[in-house]
Amino acid sequence: MGSKEEDRYLMLSGLQHFLFCKRQWALIHIEQQWEENALTVEGQHLHHKAHQALLREKRGNKLIVRGMPVRSHELQLTGVCDVVEFHLDPEGVELVGEEGRYKAYPIEYKRGRPKKGLEDVIQLVAQAICLEEMLACRIDKGYLYYEQIKHRVEVPITETLRETVQLMAKEMHHYFDKRYTPKVKTGPFCNNCSLKNICLPKLMNKRSVKSYIEGRLSE
Amino acid sequence: MRKLLNTLYVTQPDAYLSLDGDNIVLLKDQQALGRLPLHNLESIITFGYTGASPALMGYCAERNISITFLTASGRFLARVIGQSRGNVTLRKAQYRISDQERESALIARNFIIGKIYNHKWMLERMTRDYPLRVDVERFKSISHQLDEYLYEARSCENLETLRGLEGQAAWHYYQVFDDMILQQKESFTFHGRSRRPPRDHVNAMLSFAYILLTHDMAAALESVGLDAYVGFLHRDRPGRVSLALDMIEELRGIYADRFVLSLINRKEVTPNGFYQKENGAVLMTDETRKLFLKAWQAKKQEMITHPFLGEKIPWGLVPYVQALLLARYLRGDLDEYPPFLWK
Ligand code: SF4
Numbered sequence A: 001m002g003s004k005e006e007d008r009y010l011m012l013s014g015l016q017h018f019l020f021c022k023r024q025w026a027l028i029h030i031e032q033q034w035e036e037n038a039l040t041v042e043g044q045h046l047h048h049k050a051h052q053a054l055l056r057e058k059r060g061n062k063l064i065v066r067g068m069p070v071r072s073h074e075l076q077l078t079g080v081c082d083v084v085e086f087h088l089d090p091e092g093v094e095l096v097g098e099e100g101r102y103k104a105y106p107i108e109y110k111r112g113r114p115k116k117g118l119e120d121v122i123q124l125v126a127q128a129i130c131l132e133e134m135l136a137c138r139i140d141k142g143y144l145y146y147e148q149i150k151h152r153v154e155v156p157i158t159e160t161l162r163e164t165v166q167l168m169a170k171e172m173h174h175y176f177d178k179r180y181t182p183k184v185k186t187g188p189f190c191n192n193c194s195l196k197n198i199c200l201p202k203l204m205n206k207r208s209v210k211s212y213i214e215g216r217l218s219e
Numbered sequence B: 001m002r003k004l005l006n007t008l009y010v011t012q013p014d015a016y017l018s019l020d021g022d023n024i025v026l027l028k029d030q031q032a033l034g035r036l037p038l039h040n041l042e043s044i045i046t047f048g049y050t051g052a053s054p055a056l057m058g059y060c061a062e063r064n065i066s067i068t069f070l071t072a073s074g075r076f077l078a079r080v081i082g083q084s085r086g087n088v089t090l091r092k093a094q095y096r097i098s099d100q101e102r103e104s105a106l107i108a109r110n111f112i113i114g115k116i117y118n119h120k121w122m123l124e125r126m127t128r129d130y131p132l133r134v135d136v137e138r139f140k141s142i143s144h145q146l147d148e149y150l151y152e153a154r155s156c157e158n159l160e161t162l163r164g165l166e167g168q169a170a171w172h173y174y175q176v177f178d179d180m181i182l183q184q185k186e187s188f189t190f191h192g193r194s195r196r197p198p199r200d201h202v203n204a205m206l207s208f209a210y211i212l213l214t215h216d217m218a219a220a221l222e223s224v225g226l227d228a229y230v231g232f233l234h235r236d237r238p239g240r241v242s243l244a245l246d247m248i249e250e251l252r253g254i255y256a257d258r259f260v261l262s263l264i265n266r267k268e269v270t271p272n273g274f275y276q277k278e279n280g281a282v283l284m285t286d287e288t289r290k291l292f293l294k295a296w297q298a299k300k301q302e303m304i305t306h307p308f309l310g311e312k313i314p315w316g317l318v319p320y321v322q323a324l325l326l327a328r329y330l331r332g333d334l335d336e337y338p339p340f341l342w343k
Helices: A014-020 A022-029 A038-052 A119-135 A159-178 A188-192 A201-205 A209-217 B054-062 B088-098 B101-129 B136-154 B159-175 B201-223 B242-265 B286-301 B315-330
Strands: A056-059 A062-072 A077-094 A101-110 A141-146 A151-156 B006-010 B016-020 B023-028 B031-037 B041-047 B066-070 B076-080 B274-276 B282-284 B303-305 B312-314
Touching (some): A014 A022, A014 A159, A022 A159, A077 A119, A101 A119, A119 A151, B041 B201, B054 B076, B088 B101, B088 B315, B101 B136, B101 B159, B201 B242, B201 B282, B242 B286, B242 B315, B303 B315, B312 B315
Parallel strands (some): B041 B066
Antiparallel strands (some): A077 A101, A141 A151, B023 B031, B066 B076, B274 B282
């Protein structure tokens, strides 16, 4: 796989945007429109913390790696895992420079508390798929750590979730290749969208400009 | 809707702009004249030969704050802007259309429709508000004439014809421009547009208002990722912000002209606030220019309901919203570009 091909890879973190709203994803990842707001700045800060600590740390039978770059050729996605925990486990795989066998568990840090939607879960599953490809192993679960409840939640990497991620990645590439920003159904979720000033969600439900102009001219 | 941020106008010609932390500091002879937090600013406009430090320019470029250098009389010298948003697709669409006569005309005609429509309603409003001061019949007859140009423009797909219609409509509009001056008529008379240089008080103010509006428009276009230099109605000419000029057509009357008229009619400017150069050019005194800029800022804060969005926004955001709407059209979200149709 040459680097030319890898230029086409999309950001794994885009999955959460895509799930929240396809249009939001396109505005950020295709059009690169980005308005800083308090939420995103805070989010970046937290990530910075998770990434910057000791890169590799051993604790008993655990090996903890932070800020690990990952990619999947199958999904054509790349990203960074906040934390990957390797647990000594006879059923695991061998790691270069380490003794014994390890099983890998991705852990994603999130501001706030567990959400109703699947955004966080999907991102974790994609990370797991990347790790599986890179380590030639099988990953059956990962964890989401939520800052506000100071607690990690176990996430099983199920077949259904894997399929969802594959379909999403495929659709994202389809839009990206056409550089197409889709129109979507808007909703109350738009109020929580950091891009609503650029998107102008109201416009999508507007009558046509033609009728606006003709309406005015005939007054 | 996005928040309206301030524009800083620096009229002190021998000041130097520098950066201190997150503040802009105005220096004169190494002494600080004033300081202002930058996070409230959208752009900085300087008049005269004010200088700025590279550190300040870098800071502003990173945060999408544009710095514009104008001569003391307002002629454009240079502008420092940061990287444009990475939206290549949008710009490509803009360039492709700008190369095509018919597609350009389909957008340009809506600029012209906006312009004529707004002029028409300015006249209609005068007849309603001042039936005893203006010649209602004359206003009405010009208004009807403008209706006809509107009708023609609506189906026009040819740029030359469109420019012709625009010219004729403007000619009619200027026929009654002087009648809209209701106060201080002895000193503020309009004898037709004179640009380079402006030859009377009214033209001096109109020219200045158009410069400010063009600047705001160019900054708005850049902020949504469009190229302010590539137009549809105005063809490209080096150094000219053609698209900004296209886009202000519909706002000249209702934004700039009405602003100037109200300064005169409310007697906020007086004939003493102007002077004439040897070459006949009429200029504003520093005092008048300051007053003008202050009133311009205040005007930006006034709220209106956007006719297409149906949302309340400050006047100062109108250029931004129109730029956004144009971008939406160019990328295929809207069936036409919706001009700002004021009433
Ligand atoms: S405002 Fe609504 S429709 Fe627009 S990008 Fe955000 S969530 Fe999507």
